């Protein structure tokens with residue numbers, strides 16, 4: 481079997497509240513806010529991106545803004561959870577404490593000794609997340625976060641857990657290079673990717689609702705490699721769309737038995753229109769939408785980056801250590817505002 485994919489690229493959900501979304505994924509989870517932009521196919525909806533320090537493929541969690549989307553829960557055939565890697569059991573304990581300090585419930589999963597150790601919780605809008613002590617040997621993809629001990633920071637995307645069976649997902653995923661690995665499917669690539677499964681809950685799909693992960697994306701390399709991967713994937717059990725230009729990368733999609741999947745190019749990536757040290761500090765618009773900037777900046781909810789890297793640019797000039805001074809994990813300093 482040809483091996484067309486390089487590993488996980490990003491994971492995407494839907495938000496109705498970008499303020500809460502940015503606060504949770506950047507400030508609480510410690511990911512870097514790597515791109516403040518609009519959904520490429522609209523001119524008035526945010527698309528937020530969080531990731532490691534460089535916004536590398538394999539680290540990125542993104543959200544599309546749909547204020548009018550109903551709230552829902554994942555059902556049969558949906559992605560149940562985004563799974564992120566952490567380094568140790570102690571990290572799971574750390575994250576349970578940190579989530580408690582930020583008023584979030586969580587649950588340690590260790591009743592089944594055959595399963596990896598995990599902590600499960602929900603983001604403020606109901607997206608289910610699993611932190612897993614992975615057996616992957618991939619290079620960690622880590623963001624700087626002064627108030628989170630280095631050994632406990634998020635290490636990148638492990639993969640998806642879906643409400644379907646491994647047997648249902650296998651023909652689709654096998655065609656993309658995943659192999660059967662007992663209770664899961666594994667992609668052995670430049671970066672490993674895993675697909676886990678939970679028994680379908682017997683309720684309808686919640687696709688398109690807030691609180692239901694929209695898709696998982698895998699990296700296929702450059703444009704030619706992505707076209708080849710798409711064409712090969714399209715010969716499998718489910719059809720794939722054509723490839724769309726999404727500015728930061730090009731993407732195509734299919735609906736797998738375990739939820740929507742995307743194949744995309746590695747780049748050009750988030751340094752296409754910002755320097756590394758500036759990522760997330762301003763509203764980035766594609767050339768097509770740039771003529772609308774003044775109108776957009778007057779109408780859109782102002783997004784505040786809780787962790788600006790270039791601290792001299794914002795209103796915060798306090799040293800990073802000040803972040804620790806709040807009992808609930810909130811930064812003690814005023815964050816920089818961005819346009």
Ligand SMILES: [Fe+2]
Pocket residue numbers: 490492695697731742
């Ligand atoms: Fe995507």
